[in-house]
Amino acid sequence: MASKIFKLTSYMVVIFLIFYFCPVALAAVDNLTAKPHSYQQQEKITVSGAVYDENRHPVAGVTVKIGRAKARTDAQGKYSVKIKPGDHPVRIRSGRKLIDFDILTFIDSTQLDLGFQKIN
Numbered sequence: 001m002a003s004k005i006f007k008l009t010s011y012m013v014v015i016f017l018i019f020y021f022c023p024v025a026l027a028a029v030d031n032l033t034a035k036p037h038s039y040q041q042q043e044k045i046t047v048s049g050a051v052y053d054e055n056r057h058p059v060a061g062v063t064v065k066i067g068r069a070k071a072r073t074d075a076q077g078k079y080s081v082k083i084k085p086g087d088h089p090v091r092i093r094s095g096r097k098l099i100d101f102d103i104l105t106f107i108d109s110t111q112l113d114l115g116f117q118k119i120n
Contacts, residue, residue, distance in 0.1 A: 045109040048080035054117040
């Protein structure tokens with residue numbers, strides 16, 4: 001009988017502690033959450049430019065991917081994508097081959113000309 005009372009009392013104490021400290025823990029977590037930067041709340045921006053090889057000739061038909069947005073370069077090597085402001089990986093691909101990769105921060109619409117050197 002005493003062990004049943006002890007178990008019941010133990011459960012009641014645990015439940016009390018959970019309900020007592022849960023709002024405190026939630027308030028602490030709420031204060032720790034990151035607030036978005038002002039540039040992350042903007043609408044999409046346009047990033048456009050051209051892709052050139054090591055001889056500064058435009059490269060047609062490669063894929064430029066910035067974040068999740070992607071575009072193929074035209075005959076003059078030009079591309080244009082719309083993205084949300086923030087940090088985005090920038091990739092240049094020819095077919096399945098990754099040519100170049102970098103991570104850049106975009107705040108406003110900008111022109112970004114990309115160049116790469118062929119590796120034998």
